[in-house]
Amino acid sequence: MNDNLKCVLSRLRAAGASRVFAKYLRRNNNSRQQIYLARGDWQALHALPLGPIRRCKPAAPPGSSTAHTRDNYKASLDFKWLDVHGNLHHAPEAQLILYPKYPEIRLGSLQARADWAPHDLLSEQSDGRVLLLGIRPDGWIIGVLLARDSLAAMEFAASRQQPEDNGVLVEIPISDALDSREELLRELARIHRLGWIGSKRLNPHGEVVPCKALHCGGYTLEAELGIIPNGRADPDYLGWEIKQLQSRSITRPLSGGAITLMTPNPDGGIYAEVGAQEFLRRYGYPDQRGQPDRINFGGVHRADRWCDNRPKGGHCTTIELYGYDRASDRFKDPVEGQIRLVDAQDNILASWSIEGLLRHWQRKHAKAAYIPSEAAKNPQRYRYGHLVTLAEGTSLSRFFRAIADGRIYYDPAPKLEHASTASPRCKERHQFRTTPADLDALYDATEVIDVLAART
Incomplete structure (x- = not known):
């Protein structure tokens, strides 16, 4: 199914989303390296409903330096994937990870223990994919990942002067209603x-x-x-x-x-x-x-x-x-x-x-x-x-x-x-x-x- 952007937004609205944010993904935004949202500020916190933010001290891998084990913050997310049939699939381990040293924000664990997720697209190392995040009034986040050659992703890229803008979440009007x-x-x-x-x-x-x-x-x-x-x-x-x-x-x-x-x-x-x-x-x-x-x-x-x-x-x-x-x-x-x-x-x-x-x-x-x-x-x-x-x-x-x-x-x-x-x-x-x-x-x-x- 190769829907245009309007159809995808309609599916998100039907799933209960009242606001939608989009993130243009680069090749290093993948399941292995996590999805990079922002660097230099905490802009993503403005948009996404979060669970309690907690401080974490990661264990150092064998042979690694302590520079890679600095404390970070994590916040759980109520996250569900939306498939092309309109079904929702809970990703119970989804979380936002904040690295205060840089500062930097990444999305992680979007596949872990999920009964369905866009695994191939998440693993793909390519520019041009677009992650849509629908925000529901009850605090749930509804995710859709668009392939780089999909009509919806190309429409989004064409609408942005700088689609690859580093880490910025862009709000997309979900309907013709007043903003x-x-x-x-x-x-x-x-x-x-x-x-x-x-x-x-x-x-x-x-x-x-x-x-x-x-x-x-x-x-x-x-x-x-x-x-x-x-x-x-x-x-x-x-x-x-x-x-x-x-x-x-x-x-x-x-x-x-x-x-x-x-x-x-x-x-x-x-x-x-x-x-x-x-x-x-x-x-x-x-x-x-x-x-x-x-x-x-x-x-x-x-x-x-x-x-x-x-x-x-x-x-x-x-x-x-x-x-x-x-x-x-x-x-x-x-x-x-x-x-x-x-x-x-x-x-x-x-x-x-x-x-x-x-x-x-x-x-x-x-x-x-x-x-x-x-x-x-x-x-x-x-x-x-x-x-x-x-x-x-x-x-x-x-x-x-x-x-x-x-x-x-x-x-x-x-x-x-x-x-x-x-x-x-x-x-x-x-x-x-x-x-x-x-x-x-x-x-x-x-x-x-x-x-x-x-x-x-």
Whole structure:
């Protein structure tokens, strides 16, 4: 069967794919040497739904040098091959392999234990094959490998100015529907036209319920977009991370206060060893606003600047980028690099490993929309501006550079309530934040768009 590209995309759509990415394969992209996706950045993480990223230390083959046994990262993939008859075949060992030294990303184990796979094409050492990766909303990746002399592969090559572009995943429109950017702008224009919206959120079942918390602007916006709150490190809406900003005026984009970028819990240090409750008892301080029997830990922490909580009964602490070299803008050993919270005695109170941050930052913030909002009380309600900021293109390097420059800061807010009782209640919140003025340092491009004037 020698279908054209439109027919192949139709099969992927019938298999549930809502987005499709293509990769032009060179002769060294084969089952033996793995399929090379990217070098120089983690671009592939923006596109592909991944399992947990884990650090691996490969065993050295007999007689090999240690240079070939450096640690790498691996992430499992929910991957199925699609054959010409429309049948799906699970490849249970499929994984993404990240080599931080270079950096480089490869796809591996796409045949292992699969009941069917395009073995001949995967083994072929030739230029011109095209790998299509269909992304389903449930996180499954559907793979199709096109032969170099197939009509679909030749159509794809003809549509690209540089089909062999090294490692770049190219998104192919899967239908004539609006692309994700246009659909997002259309929805934001609709929400703006609604005016004041009663405070609400979606519960885990997708049902609209009142939101009675102090700050519900983000939940209300997400409810209008059909987003169920969750803690997953995945984009919120059609591949876009949605960020609501409580602004001084909805006619002035990026005029509000701090922006919370992500809230990952530490995966190392004393915090991870003893747990949140014990950490707060050791390093926290009594609530300063009169809340009885409550212990807090807070304060703005910028790299290499001390946050002094001693007047409150706490400690003097700061964050540092362990292993980061400012001159080269790189970690000397990416595998061992960390963000660390330390005290004046150099105790590591908490730490965040690169593997823990990698998936969260890069995938969640590849494309982000920042929407200004205003709040009103009695009843609690929100409205959203028509001037929104779209930001695209990021990397973990930008994230670390912004921390080193003080443009991203750590603003923790864990608390322990009813601390002296038999049933204390602990809430964890570890915020990495920035200001509207510093957003441009985090992305390749930012653009303010009037959703009412955009083509929708």
